[in-house]
Amino acid sequence: MRGCVMLLTVAAAALAQEAPVGSSAQPGATVSSGVPLRVALERRVAIRRVGEPIEGRLVDPVYVFDRVALPAGSVVEGHIAEIGGVPASRRFSAILSGNFTPPRQVRARFDALVFSDGSRLSLRTSLSRGTAHTIRIVKPRKPKEGRTPILAFRAPGKMSRLKSTLFGMLPYHRQAWPAGTLFNSVLQEPLSGPAAQTDSPAVAENEAQEVSARLLTSISSATARRGAPVEAAVTRPLFSTEHRLLIPEGARLVGDVVMAQPARRFHRNGKVLFVFRQIDLPGGSLQGIQGYLEGMEADFDAHLALDPEGAAHATSPKTRFIFPAIAMAVAGLSFHQDYNAQGVPDQDIGGRAESGAVGLGLIGTLLAQTSRTLASSIAFTGAGFSVYSTFIARGEDVVLPVNTPVKVSLGAAFGARPAGASMSRDAAGTRACATGQ
Numbered sequence: 001m002r003g004c005v006m007l008l009t010v011a012a013a014a015l016a017q018e019a020p021v022g023s024s025a026q027p028g029a030t031v032s033s034g035v036p037l038r039v040a041l042e043r044r045v046a047i048r049r050v051g052e053p054i055e056g057r058l059v060d061p062v063y064v065f066d067r068v069a070l071p072a073g074s075v076v077e078g079h080i081a082e083i084g085g086v087p088a089s090r091r092f093s094a095i096l097s098g099n100f101t102p103p104r105q106v107r108a109r110f111d112a113l114v115f116s117d118g119s120r121l122s123l124r125t126s127l128s129r130g131t132a133h134t135i136r137i138v139k140p141r142k143p144k145e146g147r148t149p150i151l152a153f154r155a156p157g158k159m160s161r162l163k164s165t166l167f168g169m170l171p172y173h174r175q176a177w178p179a180g181t182l183f184n185s186v187l188q189e190p191l192s193g194p195a196a197q198t199d200s201p202a203v204a205e206n207e208a209q210e211v212s213a214r215l216l217t218s219i220s221s222a223t224a225r226r227g228a229p230v231e232a233a234v235t236r237p238l239f240s241t242e243h244r245l246l247i248p249e250g251a252r253l254v255g256d257v258v259m260a261q262p263a264r265r266f267h268r269n270g271k272v273l274f275v276f277r278q279i280d281l282p283g284g285s286l287q288g289i290q291g292y293l294e295g296m297e298a299d300f301d302a303h304l305a306l307d308p309e310g311a312a313h314a315t316s317p318k319t320r321f322i323f324p325a326i327a328m329a330v331a332g333l334s335f336h337q338d339y340n341a342q343g344v345p346d347q348d349i350g351g352r353a354e355s356g357a358v359g360l361g362l363i364g365t366l367l368a369q370t371s372r373t374l375a376s377s378i379a380f381t382g383a384g385f386s387v388y389s390t391f392i393a394r395g396e397d398v399v400l401p402v403n404t405p406v407k408v409s410l411g412a413a414f415g416a417r418p419a420g421a422s423m424s425r426d427a428a429g430t431r432a433c434a435t436g437q
Contacts, residue, residue, distance in 0.1 A: 029069035031062055031191040036184045036214065036403045037125060039076045039110060047106050047175040052080040054108060059182065060405075063249035065282075066237045070113065070191075078110030078185075081127055095363070100171045105129065110185050121192075125185035131299050134182045138295040138407070139306035171362070184403050209246075209410045210294055212236040213253055214403045221270030221314075221398040224260035230274045231255075232406060252280040253291055253408060259311065262397060269395035273311035276408055295407035296400070304398060314396040324390045327358040327383035334376040348372070355379035358386075 039056040055077050062070035084105035086094075094102035107127035114120050213232040231254055238247040255276035263270040276291030293310040303315045334355040337346070355375040356368030359382030368375035 029064035029067055029192070031064060031069050031187060033187050033190050035062060036186045037062065037070070037076065037110065037123075038405075039078075039183045039185055041130070041177055041179055041181045041183075043179050045080075045177045045181075047080065047083065047104070047177070050080055050083055054078050054080065054177075056110075056183070058113075060235070063236055065248045065250065066239075066245050071115070074116070075114040076110050077112040077114065078108050078125075080106060081109035082107040101173055101175065103175050106175070106177075108183055108185070110183070113191075123191050124188045126188055128183045128185045130177045130181035130183050132178055132181050133300035134297055135300050136295055136297050137304055137306055139293070139310055140308050186403070209238065211238050211247055211253075211408050211410065213406050213408055215400055215406060216252075216402060218402045219257070219272060219274065219398070219400040221260055221272040221312075222262045224257045224272050224274075226257055226260060228257045228260075229254070230257060230276070232276065232408065235405070247279065248282055251282065253289075254278040254280060255291060263314070263395040265394055266392055267316060267390065267395045269314035269316060270397035271311055271313040272398050272400075273309060275310075279410075289410050291408045291410055293406060294409045297405040298400075302399070303396065312398045312400065314398055316395070320390055323358075324383070324386040327379070327386045330354050330358050331376070331379040331383040334372070334379045337372070351375075358382040 038059040040059050041054060041056045043055075045052070045054050055075060058070060058072050058074045058076060061068045061072040082105075084107075086102050086104055091102055094100070107129055109127055110123065110125045112120055112122055211234050213234050216231040216233055217229065219230065231252060234247055234249055234251040234253065237245060237249050240246055253276040255274055255278070257272065257274045259271070259273040261271040274293070276289060278286050279289050279291075280286055293306065293312065295306070296304075296312065298304045303317060304312055305315045306312055333351065336351070337348070349369065352368040352372065352375040353365045356364030356366070356378050358364075359378035359380075360367065364378045364382070368378055
């Protein structure tokens with residue numbers, strides 16, 4: 001008890017003196033369990049067997065309070081830990097499309113961290129699935145602001161997507177993780193890093209203060225309700241222009257859902273808007289803010305975007321109209337009958353193959369050769385299903401899982417904070433005493 005009182009006294013003195021964050025050397029930093037490591041593969045990895053070694057690098061540095069505990073670029077070693085099966089329904093659907101090797105659910109686990117000086121740390125992470133293409137999404141800004149979206153990872157180019165599509169169309173092909181595949185692997189045990197570093201602190205801007213955070217609450221437009229609580233944890237400390245610590249890593253952003261609109265029929269996509277209203281700083285101090293979503297990272301294939309108010313919504317690519325148009329054209333032409341020079345109806349193998357392909361893929365191509373009537377039936381069935389799924393079916397919901405990286409603007413409320421209200425490392429100890437940690 002006496003130790004807690006002394007620690008509270010030291011914390012109060014530190015705040016009263018308005019001391020900036022010092023650079024006193026620390027013997028090391030312990031990263032808590034539950035913190036995700038964002039690891040990107042450096043090269044393509046073919047999925048062959050469980051235990052196959054993989055290697056990647058930390059995409060983002062991991063901070064502890066105000067210090068870098070695990071620097072970005074550190075090598076992370078792991079292995080393929082689980083290769084799941086394929087549900088019967090998905091396998092059957094893939095076979096109808098001519099794909100005899102549908103993708104399986106493959107997960108990786110990481111075991112070791114290698115620093116630039118060659119030192120190694122053993123670690124244990126949860127199983128994680130890889131995301132092939134991850135991009136950073138920001139809300140539209142006015143031209144005068146002069147700020148453009150920054151890609152967390154380069155979006156797949158046209159040639160890359162064409163190669164992936166053609167490769168995936170082969171009846172038999174080996175499943176693989178392409179280079180750049182990103183894993184969010186959560187630490188299952190605390191990790192003690194090397195001596196903490198203070199390089200490259202995040203500096204607050206004069207006009208708009210933004211913090212990097214990760215969601216602690218899973219959000220889906222299908223299930224979210226107005227007023228539902230939302231929490232996030234700051235992942236990168238924020239400093240003032242005078243290098244005073246304003247917000248340390250680990251501070252909690254607390255807010256709620258303002259608007260949630262689930263996906264609806266006629267391909268109307270979902271939308272969700274949430275706002276952070278308080279920040280819980282170490283030491284138990286709460287401060288009111290107006291925190292709006294400025295950016296986030298998501299799977300390229302999820303087709304997510306942000307509107308000017310910071311609401312996340314799903315978008316529908318314009319290319320989705322191509323296949324229905326082709327299917328309807330092929331279905332219409334399936335009634336056309338060609339005749340040879342002797343006036344005998346032509347068998348039209350190619351036309352029947354097209355009619356069968358738009359309905360049942362490879363299986364339809366073979367079945368359509370039996371009769372023109374069956375070929376037309378398959379073509380119209382495929383065209384009808386394509387039109388339904390493109391124009392009438394339910395749209396896509398917004399899904400932001402736990403640990404989704406987000407960028408949050410704090411607004412003028414936090415900017416009005418007194419200049420002397422900087423944080424110190426000692427202040428963090430008050431919460432530990434209060435909670436008995």
